[in-house]
Amino acid sequence: MSESAGQLADLRGRVEALLAAHDPATSDRLDFLRARFDAGLAWVHFPEGLGGLGLPRSLQGYVDELLARAGAPDNDPRRNGIGLGMAAPTILTFGTDEQRRTFLRPLWTGEEVWCQLFSEPGAGSDLAAVGTRAVPDPHDPGTWVVNGQKVWTSSAHKARWAILVARTDPGVPKHAGLTYFVCDMTDPGVDVRPLRQITGEAEFNEVFLSDVRIPDAHRLGAVGEGWRVANATLMNERVAIGGHAAPRESGMAGVVARTWRERPELRTPELHDRLLSLWVEAEVARLTGQRLRQKLAVGEPGPEGSAMKLTFARLAQELSGLELELLGEEGLRYDEWTMTRPDIVEFTGRDAGYRYLRAKGNSIEGGTSEILRNIVAERVLGLPSEPRVDKDIPWKDLPR
Amino acid sequence: MTTPPTSAVPTPAAASAAASAAGDPAGVDAAAAPSGGGLDLLYTDVEDALRASVRDLLTARCTPDAVVAAYDGDRSLTATLWKALAVDLGLAGLLVPEERGGAGASAREAAVVLEELGRFAAPVPFLTSAVVATTALLASMDDDLLVRLAAGERTAALVVPLSADAAGFRPVVRVQEDGTLHGRVTSVAGAVEADVLVVPVATGGGVALHAVEASAARVDHVVSLDMTRPLADVTLDGVRGELVVGADAGADAVRLALETGAALMASEQLGVAQWCLSATVGYLLERRQFGRVVGGFQAIKHRLADLYVVVESASAAARHAAVTAAEQDPDRTVAASVAQAYCSGAAVRAAEECVQLHGGIGMTWEHPAHLYLKRAKADQITFGTPGRHRALLGELVDLPA
Numbered sequence: 001m002s003e004s005a006g007q008l009a010d011l012r013g014r015v016e017a018l019l020a021a022h023d024p025a026t027s028d029r030l031d032f033l034r035a036r037f038d039a040g041l042a043w044v045h046f047p048e049g050l051g052g053l054g055l056p057r058s059l060q061g062y063v064d065e066l067l068a069r070a071g072a073p074d075n076d077p078r079r080n081g082i083g084l085g086m087a088a089p090t091i092l093t094f095g096t097d098e099q100r101r102t103f104l105r106p107l108w109t110g111e112e113v114w115c116q117l118f119s120e121p122g123a124g125s126d127l128a129a130v131g132t133r134a135v136p137d138p139h140d141p142g143t144w145v146v147n148g149q150k151v152w153t154s155s156a157h158k159a160r161w162a163i164l165v166a167r168t169d170p171g172v173p174k175h176a177g178l179t180y181f182v183c184d185m186t187d188p189g190v191d192v193r194p195l196r197q198i199t200g201e202a203e204f205n206e207v208f209l210s211d212v213r214i215p216d217a218h219r220l221g222a223v224g225e226g227w228r229v230a231n232a233t234l235m236n237e238r239v240a241i242g243g244h245a246a247p248r249e250s251g252m253a254g255v256v257a258r259t260w261r262e263r264p265e266l267r268t269p270e271l272h273d274r275l276l277s278l279w280v281e282a283e284v285a286r287l288t289g290q291r292l293r294q295k296l297a298v299g300e301p302g303p304e305g306s307a308m309k310l311t312f313a314r315l316a317q318e319l320s321g322l323e324l325e326l327l328g329e330e331g332l333r334y335d336e337w338t339m340t341r342p343d344i345v346e347f348t349g350r351d352a353g354y355r356y357l358r359a360k361g362n363s364i365e366g367g368t369s370e371i372l373r374n375i376v377a378e379r380v381l382g383l384p385s386e387p388r389v390d391k392d393i394p395w396k397d398l399p400r
Numbered sequence: 401m402t403t404p405p406t407s408a409v410p411t412p413a414a415a416s417a418a419a420s421a422a423g424d425p426a427g428v429d430a431a432a433a434p435s436g437g438g439l440d441l442l443y444t445d446v447e448d449a450l451r452a453s454v455r456d457l458l459t460a461r462c463t464p465d466a467v468v469a470a471y472d473g474d475r476s477l478t479a480t481l482w483k484a485l486a487v488d489l490g491l492a493g494l495l496v497p498e499e500r501g502g503a504g505a506s507a508r509e510a511a512v513v514l515e516e517l518g519r520f521a522a523p524v525p526f527l528t529s530a531v532v533a534t535t536a537l538l539a540s541m542d543d544d545l546l547v548r549l550a551a552g553e554r555t556a557a558l559v560v561p562l563s564a565d566a567a568g569f570r571p572v573v574r575v576q577e578d579g580t581l582h583g584r585v586t587s588v589a590g591a592v593e594a595d596v597l598v599v600p601v602a603t604g605g606g607v608a609l610h611a612v613e614a615s616a617a618r619v620d621h622v623v624s625l626d627m628t629r630p631l632a633d634v635t636l637d638g639v640r641g642e643l644v645v646g647a648d649a650g651a652d653a654v655r656l657a658l659e660t661g662a663a664l665m666a667s668e669q670l671g672v673a674q675w676c677l678s679a680t681v682g683y684l685l686e687r688r689q690f691g692r693v694v695g696g697f698q699a700i701k702h703r704l705a706d707l708y709v710v711v712e713s714a715s716a717a718a719r720h721a722a723v724t725a726a727e728q729d730p731d732r733t734v735a736a737s738v739a740q741a742y743c744s745g746a747a748v749r750a751a752e753e754c755v756q757l758h759g760g761i762g763m764t765w766e767h768p769a770h771l772y773l774k775r776a777k778a779d780q781i782t783f784g785t786p787g788r789h790r791a792l793l794g795e796l797v798d799l800p801a
Contacts, residue, residue, distance in 0.1 A: 376709070377704055
């Protein structure tokens with residue numbers, strides 16, 4: 001593989017220089033993060049000048065570790081998962097130089113949180129059917145006017161920007177009439193309303209767009225290319241969800257294992273074998289993710305990430321379900337139904353009942369498991385798609 | 401095959417580079433290793449070249465027609481194929497250090513060979529002789545037998561039931577005061593092909609290993625579920641052997657041999673599963689019913705997608721077991737049990753799906769699917785069942801019953 005002792009030594013030198021110029025103990029957090037970005041140590045696989053050094057993705061862990069050891073603040077990536085995991089790589093791939101310069105730095109530092117305006121009440125798995133319209137303003141050339149409704153929007157209430165897929169040409173088949181934009185969430189036409197979920201809390205939102213104005217300079221990719229751009233985003237999402245670096249027993253397996261160890265009185269032989277089956281599967285999933293990351297170290301996310309996400313969702317659901325059974329009578333209780341707006345979503349947070357219910361979302365968000373199986377079957381295994389009745393029909397003529 | 405005799409065998413330098421190369425700066429600077437980077441689970445160029453040599457040879461010589469003949473009593477393929485692999489390609493000595501007459505490679509390379517052998521359901525005693533018996537004999541002080549095994553001049557079998565696992569094995573053969581061996585061990589794999597038997601013997605001081613000429617023992621061939629790895633019942637009735645590993649070291653040698661067998665058989669199971677998946681996808685891209693390619697029906701696609709996920713997962717588990725064994729990583733025992741607990745089921749599922757999704761032709765003798773089903777099901781029981789490995793893991797990772 002590509003990294004060498006020389007690369008590591010060079011990185012270590014750059015980290016030391018950053019720390020020397022900006023002592024984490026005395027620097028302002030944001031100043032430090034901006035300096036880190038400017039030193040190319042934010043995401044080393046990004047190009048120089050955009051927070052990176054054009055190095056293999058696999059070297060990032062080395063930088064993170066050195067900085068963590070020095071007590072440097074991080075950019076709290078959990079607060080801006082969609083920005084870091086989805087918007088950033090899409091902007092890098094499809095954005096203009098101006099867009100990259102404008103958006104990437106405050107995105108990475110966390111000054112600006114991003115959300116995703118993709119799914120709609122009438123377009124979930126069939127994302128290409130979105131009906132939110134973007135129309136050029138006849139009185140203001142260079143501006144689009146957007147109307148529609150989006151759902152399942154995490155972080156919309158905190159977001160400064162959104163990545164948005166909208167229909168710009170209803171007269172052509174659905175995949176061909178889409179365009180991808182960056183939407184200003186502070187526009188007066190953006191109305192964010194909490195959407196309560198089965199857990200009781202409102203982690204997501206509905207977003208109503210009424211005459212929202214978007215300058216053409218905030219279009220990502222060509223008019224009509226939105227589907228291709230959105231697909232690149234979704235591949236990144238699946239990698240982000242399914243393939244993060246992790247030690248053994250991280251995630252749901254660790255939660256259930258801890259309960260098992262701490263509560264010997266709850267154990268039964270039947271639960272023991274199920275626990276170990278799932279523990280083995282979780283360990284294998286961890287190794288599979290590690291292997292996938294090694295494959296991706298110099299490459300782009302591919303459909304293999306969809307496979308990881310399938311496994312992750314199933315294991316989170318089975319493990320959290322097992323934990324409720326293990327807890328028995330305690331599993332009948334729930335911590336809190338009051339509607340809250342969580343700041344950070346922790347799949348393994350709160351109590352076992354919450355974890356069980358929240359895990360149900362894992363096989364729906366970021367592509368349902370059914371759609372992911374189609375992706376694996378078609379793009380990895382090369383199997384044909386089902387016959388599509390809507391493929392050649394203009395979007396406006398589709399039955400709905 | 402015109403491959404020069406040693407071209408398939410990695411040099412020790414290349415093998416050690418393979419072991420330390422790749423996606424992990426830890427190899428260069430362990431003090432600042434990234435969390436979760438981990439051991440290199442991919443294949444090195446050396447391993448790819450080794451795989452290509454083995455695959456070329458098996459493609460030419462190990463055809464399904466020749467393999468299936470073993471079930472009808474014609475085992476002629478085994479001897480010629482094993483000689484080509486063991487001697488011509490030099491694979492018998494992969495796990496033997498150079499200074500002891502071997503190739504000085506590691507479990508990483510042996511695992512790649514096993515993937516290919518699994519992919520062809522090859523009826524050769526690589527796992528039993530070159531991996532299990534050889535690993536046991538690495539504890540021997542006398543290199544004579546090891547050198548000859550590494551050269552492919554002799555073929556050995558560790559005389560244990562194929563279902564024995566590293567943690568639970570107890571020898572049944574006894575040594576009498578006159579030095580003769582007595583006992584009967586059932587369901588021994590590799591004994592049919594072996595000319596020397598490595599026999600774990602219970603003594604007062606522990607487990608000793610004796611090398612016995614196969615011709616001196618009674619080796620009763622058994623009609624086996626998997627005739628590509630045929631079993632035999634071995635009876636020792638007053639036979640004399642040569643002490644090769646003393647009672648102080650034999651138990652550890654057998655444990656390591658069976659653990660290494662379990663760890664590396666996961667790669668064979670991976671090869672079986674990969675063949676089953678690709679054969680099934682290939683068939684379903686051609687087979688038409690209802691005017692459509694059958695592989696286009698969503699009910700079928702979802703099953704194959706799930707199977708792909710299983711096979712990819714098995715490859716990570718198998719690779720991890722091989723790499724930890726190669727590096728003598730402290731995690732190797734856990735990794736071996738994780739790999740067996742996962743890959744056994746993965747191979748069986750792939751083979752069962754292969755039969756089912758081939759429909760009628762999948763149930764026939766003429767289609768090779770059954771070779772893989774029989775291998776997969778027998779492998780599942782070999783070196784401990786998945787349930788046994790889960791139980792072992794419960795102890796190893798502090799999740800007690």
